[in-house]
Amino acid sequence: MKPLFTLQAIHDHLLAAYGPQGWWPADSVFEMMVGAILTQNTSWTNVEAAIANMKAAGLLDARAIAACNEDQLATAIRPSGYYNQKARKLKIFADFYLSHGGEPGLRALTSPRQMLLALHGIGPETADSMLLYALERPVFVIDAYTRRIFGRLGLTLPEASYHALQDYFHSSLPSSLELFKEYHALIVMHAKRHCRIRPVCVGCPLQDGCAHALESEAVNVQRSSECA
């Protein structure tokens, strides 16, 4: 089917609608990386509460995380959900962070993605979030929102793999750190406003795309009733 928009045009629509997002929201690079783990399948408001608890307990620090009792860490991050799992993940990540020389060491790695993916608890989305926002490598982050929005626009298949989607973005856009940072942030902003599972179409800046999708035979009835 004919694409509704180019990826660049969709970005431009979203930027015009929402303005620059300036992501990732955090006070430090380490906090970004912690946030990337805590936000796994979890709303950001819950993550904020967990990070506030970590700060209050003096635990938003790699050495403190590595040294603390895992149950103490789990208690602090309780609001983010999956707190036992995530406490273990944070300890594993903190050990990795320290053993590779902290932020400068991680920035200097030759294959940081491969090394992050080798860690328990870090999958492709978490690794790419860390690479893009903390280590400033131009990789496109694919999340559930990206899959939903571009699937509803008829540009991608629902069953496409993470890397198939990422290849699509990488091959369709110039490899730009700032573009990739902003685009992902705009996707999240847009999804929260207009592309929930239960859609809210009022004022959707991609509404022309929605209208087109409604007319397209390539978009099935269920999906076309939803807003991109």
Added chain:
DNA sequence: GGCCAGGTGTAAA
């Protein structure tokens, strides 16, 4: 009270 949220690892088929 049920659904949903910026996933990942593991085990069974």
Added chain:
DNA sequence: TTTACACATGGC
């Protein structure tokens, strides 16, 4: 190799 399922809190 694919498909379930566990992990868990808080907002709407």
